Amino acid sequence: METITSEEMAVLDINCEYFGLSRLQLMENAGRGLAEEIIKRFKPCKVVIFAGLGNNGGDAFVCARFLRNFDVEVFLLGRSKDIKTEIAKRNFDILKKAGYKITEIRDKIPEFEADIVIDGMLGTGVRGKLRGIYAKSVEVINESKAFKIAVDVPTGLNPDTGEFELCVKADLTVTFHKPKPGLLKAKDVVGELVVKDIGIPKSFENLAGVGDVKKVYKRFESGHKGVHGRIAVIGGIGYTGAVALTSLACYYAGADLVTTLVPKDIKNVVASFSPNLIVRELDLCDLSSLNELMKKYHVAVLGMGVERNDEFTDFVEEFLKLENVKKVVLDASAITKDIPEGVECIMTPHAGEFRKVFGEPTIENVMKVAKETNSVILLKGREDVITDGERVRFNRTGNAGMTVGGTGDVLAGVAGAFFALNDAFWSASASAFVNGLAGDICFEEKGYNFTAVDLLEKIPIAIKRCLEFV
Numbered sequence: 001m002e003t004i005t006s007e008e009m010a011v012l013d014i015n016c017e018y019f020g021l022s023r024l025q026l027m028e029n030a031g032r033g034l035a036e037e038i039i040k041r042f043k044p045c046k047v048v049i050f051a052g053l054g055n056n057g058g059d060a061f062v063c064a065r066f067l068r069n070f071d072v073e074v075f076l077l078g079r080s081k082d083i084k085t086e087i088a089k090r091n092f093d094i095l096k097k098a099g100y101k102i103t104e105i106r107d108k109i110p111e112f113e114a115d116i117v118i119d120g121m122l123g124t125g126v127r128g129k130l131r132g133i134y135a136k137s138v139e140v141i142n143e144s145k146a147f148k149i150a151v152d153v154p155t156g157l158n159p160d161t162g163e164f165e166l167c168v169k170a171d172l173t174v175t176f177h178k179p180k181p182g183l184l185k186a187k188d189v190v191g192e193l194v195v196k197d198i199g200i201p202k203s204f205e206n207l208a209g210v211g212d213v214k215k216v217y218k219r220f221e222s223g224h225k226g227v228h229g230r231i232a233v234i235g236g237i238g239y240t241g242a243v244a245l246t247s248l249a250c251y252y253a254g255a256d257l258v259t260t261l262v263p264k265d266i267k268n269v270v271a272s273f274s275p276n277l278i279v280r281e282l283d284l285c286d287l288s289s290l291n292e293l294m295k296k297y298h299v300a301v302l303g304m305g306v307e308r309n310d311e312f313t314d315f316v317e318e319f320l321k322l323e324n325v326k327k328v329v330l331d332a333s334a335i336t337k338d339i340p341e342g343v344e345c346i347m348t349p350h351a352g353e354f355r356k357v358f359g360e361p362t363i364e365n366v367m368k369v370a371k372e373t374n375s376v377i378l379l380k381g382r383e384d385v386i387t388d389g390e391r392v393r394f395n396r397t398g399n400a401g402m403t404v405g406g407t408g409d410v411l412a413g414v415a416g417a418f419f420a421l422n423d424a425f426w427s428a429s430a431s432a433f434v435n436g437l438a439g440d441i442c443f444e445e446k447g448y449n450f451t452a453v454d455l456l457e458k459i460p461i462a463i464k465r466c467l468e469f470v
């Protein structure tokens with residue numbers, strides 16, 4: 001059975017909102033779906049809802065409205081003013097105005113009798129051991145003789161691993177969209193499992209969005225220089241601008257330290273582009289120095305501004321085998337079939353580059369190549385395709401202005417910066433989205449005729465827009 005982790009669900013939730021399907025709609029569908037399952041099984045009877053302060057409680061508030069002929073009472077675990085989200089608060093206020101019996105519980109749980117107890121305490125937002133009144137409530141619920149229904153996840157169960165210490169022992173769990181992996185592992189506490197569709201279009205699951213960026217972008221309050229990513233950018237054999245664009249894109253996407261490695265003859269030219277660049281001489285034959293250097297970097301980004309030639313191809317092959325090379329972004333001439341085991345890799349070909357090395361860029365073939373090379377492929381195009389051979393995401397940001405030279409170099413840098421602190425798949429997806437969004441911001445200001453430098457400068461704005469989206 002296909003599952004969805006709580007983290008993937010959180011990304012999907014943000015992306016749904018971004019694509020216009022609001023969380024309020026999803027909550028309405030969840031609560032209504034839950035009520036449907038109850039009405040199917042029970043005649044009107046006494047229901048007690050244990051509701052937490054997050055959206056799991058919100059689902060239960062909606063459900064109460066649809067249990068029209070039931071005698072419903074709500075135990076709120078905390079103060080109503082502490083309800084965490086606007087949408088849960090809104091649904092709570094409706095119940096209040098409608099005159100439902102509601103008790104705010106701080107430390108003592110009142111005696112109650114019920115035919116059904118609804119556990120709307122915690123769902124995918126649970127973190128760590130149950131605290132305070134939540135732990136007590138689980139014990140009280142488990143002692144009760146009522147039929148126990150868990151909303152989305154039995155409270156106390158880790159939705160991803162299926163582990164628990166103290167957990168609601170449900171007779172029925174009504175989960176939403178897709179089962180969370182932990183539900184399939186803990187059948188004892190889950191009881192009967194029902195999956196309710198809440199109206200998320202299938203394609204939304206595979207569309208890159210703001211949620212991808214929120215997932216990968218990290219800023220540490222107490223960070224020292226380097227914690228947000230140290231990147232080595234290697235290329236510039238033939239063209240000088242490409243490596244500069246990539247290196248600056250790393251910075252604009254949040255990296256702390258970027259070193260640009262180019263052949264001796266163009267070192268000064270590249271350095272003259274910007275005081276932000278730290279440019280070092282690249283000697284393709286001195287692999288031991290490069291190995292030593294790579295100790296300091298999270299990621300190497302290779303291939304920009306290099307015309308395909310045998311010497312560079314051989315160099316890439318040897319470079320990837322170096323002990324200290326752990327994560328790489330391979331662009332343009334660095335794209336290769338030979339990725340050694342143990343190297344995490346993102347490749348960023350456009351259709352032509354893909355074809356040259358791997359054959360036709362059909363979805364099936366791109367997935368096959370990703371699987372065979374054990375890498376993530378970000379195939380650039382009107383709609384970008386990101387795949388690790390199992391999962392696929394599509395990215396639709398960007399516009400026809402982005403066919404201008406250099407936009408791919410910027411993308412490689414953004415991917416490198418995200419990759420420093422994240423896994424390959426999500427870094428690739430988020431970078432495609434950000435790069436295209438930066439292009440869309442350029443379009444808002446200038447129409448189609450912008451350059452890669454314009455794009456570069458909009459990377460921080462694009463990321464800021466994503467992070468500010470709630």
Ligand SMILES: NC(=O)C1=CN([C@@H]2O[C@H](COP(=O)(O)OP(=O)(O)OC[C@H]3O[C@@H](n4cnc5c(N)ncnc54)[C@H](O)[C@@H]3O)[C@@H](O)[C@H]2O)[C@@H](O)CC1
Nearest residue numbers: 013026027054055056122123124125126127129130131152
């Ligand atoms: N797209 C989605 O993700 C959807 C989510 N929905 C519902 O929303 C739920 C997730 O909502 P939230 O993210 O608000 O999370 P929860 O409602 O699961 O929990 C949120 C709050 O519980 C508290 N908490 C966390 N761990 C705790 C612990 N160990 N002890 C005591 N308190 C703890 C935290 O203060 C946190 O803010 C889902 O399980 C589902 O029921 C639905 O509305 C449908 C759509």
Ligand SMILES: [K+]
Nearest residue numbers: 119122151153
């Ligand atoms: K629950």
